[in-house]
Amino acid sequence: MQTIEDLIAQAPVFGGLEPGQLKLIAGCGRNEHVAGGSFLFREGEPASRFFLIRRGSVAIEVQAPGRGALTIETLHAGDTAGISWLFEPYRWQLDARALEPSELIGFDAVCLRGKVEADHELGYELMRRFTANLADRLQATRFQLLDVYGHAPASA
Amino acid sequence: MVPEPFEVLSRRQDTGDTWTLELRRPSGDPLAFAPGQFTMLSAAGAGEVPISISGDPDRPDRLAHTVRAVGLATEAICASEPGRLLGARGPFGAPWPVEEVEGGDVVIAAGGIGLAPLRPAILWLLARRERYGRLVLLYGGRAPDQLLYTDELDTWAEQGMEVLVTVDSAGPEWLGRVGVVTRLVSRARVAGGDTFAMACGPEVMMRFTAAALRDAGVDADRMFVSMERNMQCGIGHCGHCQLGPTLVCRDGPVYRWSDLEQWLAIREL
Numbered sequence: 001m002q003t004i005e006d007l008i009a010q011a012p013v014f015g016g017l018e019p020g021q022l023k024l025i026a027g028c029g030r031n032e033h034v035a036g037g038s039f040l041f042r043e044g045e046p047a048s049r050f051f052l053i054r055r056g057s058v059a060i061e062v063q064a065p066g067r068g069a070l071t072i073e074t075l076h077a078g079d080t081a082g083i084s085w086l087f088e089p090y091r092w093q094l095d096a097r098a099l100e101p102s103e104l105i106g107f108d109a110v111c112l113r114g115k116v117e118a119d120h121e122l123g124y125e126l127m128r129r130f131t132a133n134l135a136d137r138l139q140a141t142r143f144q145l146l147d148v149y150g151h152a153p154a155s156a
Numbered sequence: 157m158v159p160e161p162f163e164v165l166s167r168r169q170d171t172g173d174t175w176t177l178e179l180r181r182p183s184g185d186p187l188a189f190a191p192g193q194f195t196m197l198s199a200a201g202a203g204e205v206p207i208s209i210s211g212d213p214d215r216p217d218r219l220a221h222t223v224r225a226v227g228l229a230t231e232a233i234c235a236s237e238p239g240r241l242l243g244a245r246g247p248f249g250a251p252w253p254v255e256e257v258e259g260g261d262v263v264i265a266a267g268g269i270g271l272a273p274l275r276p277a278i279l280w281l282l283a284r285r286e287r288y289g290r291l292v293l294l295y296g297g298r299a300p301d302q303l304l305y306t307d308e309l310d311t312w313a314e315q316g317m318e319v320l321v322t323v324d325s326a327g328p329e330w331l332g333r334v335g336v337v338t339r340l341v342s343r344a345r346v347a348g349g350d351t352f353a354m355a356c357g358p359e360v361m362m363r364f365t366a367a368a369l370r371d372a373g374v375d376a377d378r379m380f381v382s383m384e385r386n387m388q389c390g391i392g393h394c395g396h397c398q399l400g401p402t403l404v405c406r407d408g409p410v411y412r413w414s415d416l417e418q419w420l421a422i423r424e425l
Contacts, residue, residue: 057333059328059334061328067327068327068328069327069328070325070326070327071325071326071327071328071330071334072325072334073334073335074322074332074333074334074335076333076343099331100331136339140335140336140338140339143336143338143360143361143364144324144325144335144336146360147298147324148267148268148357148358148360148361149267149268149269149296149297149298149302149324149357149358149361150298
């Protein structure tokens with residue numbers, strides 16, 4: 001049986017971390033199963049956790065008055081769900097909803113923030129990884145904003 | 157230079173503004189074409205436009221085009237009912253290198269209506285599945301109701317192609333992927349080595365996709381894109397579709413990325 005440590009070592013965001021660092025992170029995580037349609041977090045709530053998706057998919061959504069829930073992006077196996085846990089005031093800015101039955105590793109953000117305060121080397125490694133992830137998503141969002149398909153020609 | 161009459165055999169609405177028409181010569185004679193080529197398609201009194209062939213290259217008796225109604229000529233073409241005659245010249249242009257990529261993995265990246273010119277290549281590859289390694293389709297669209305050939309995507313998957321679809325935005329009823337097509341490159345675990353890529357879509361999408369493929373290790377010599385420019389004569393005489401030292405209608409529309417990249421970096425072009 002694989003431990004949390006084994007499982008998170010396979011995730012791109014934690015790739016290359018030292019065994020001791022993986023152990024510290026794994027100490028704040030636990031396996032979770034969620035049903036399709038259930039919310040991992042909702043806008044405005046305290047960002048006290050984040051998730052690594054092992055199986056399944058999660059939609060990051062925003063509620064738009066009169067338009068319902070709009071999906072900004074979907075996350076899949078190997079992705080992490082949740083960024084706001086890293087930055088004050090630690091509140092979710094969007095909703096995250098499982099699109100199907102999903103297996104996750106849920107991390108206690110308060111636990112992990114405490115560990116990185118005590119171990120700045122670990123904190124640097126985590127910030128480096130999550131910042132790269134943020135830059136990737138920012139670039140994708142910019143591309144999305146271009147609405148390139150809205151200005152397509154008659155035939156490509 | 158003279159358009160040849162073709163009869164509309166069938167007409168199918170793909171999305172709100174996009175239609176696929178199947179044409180044939182009144183004589184029934186086939187019109188052979190290679191995947192990636194285009195014709196100059198015309199509707200009497202409305203004008204002529206370059207449209208990529210979207211049909212099966214193994215069925216040259218039926219000439220299919222997928223057309224987005226965005227102007228006078230394309231609106232007239234899209235409105236053409238079965239039995240009506242349209243004009244066609246061609247086929248023209250450099251095709252997808254479906255033989256050069258034999259033996260390798262092939263990643264096909266399509267954005268929006270860019271899937272139409274890639275469909276003949278997909279059908280070609282799947283009809284000769286044993287000649288290729290891994291086949292991957294990365295397809296991005298604006299919204300779920302604007303995706304093309306949705307009834308065929310599952311069939312292609314059953315025939316041995318990994319099909320990953322994403323849209324830029326969607327409501328809660330959509331259970332598929334949401335995000336830009338470039339993110340599919342890492343999700344599909346595309347790697348370098350023997351991998352070839354063919355991409356078609358808006359120019360920005362192709363630039364971003366080429367960058368993502370290069371980051372994944374795909375060589376620029378092994379990437380091919382199909383370009384859109386103001387093609388008018390279709391035979392390299394008028395010069396309207398000049399791109400750097402090339403004419404898209406004659407030297408393209410399919411280019412090797414390593415040959416094209418330098419010209420796309422010049423903003424005035």
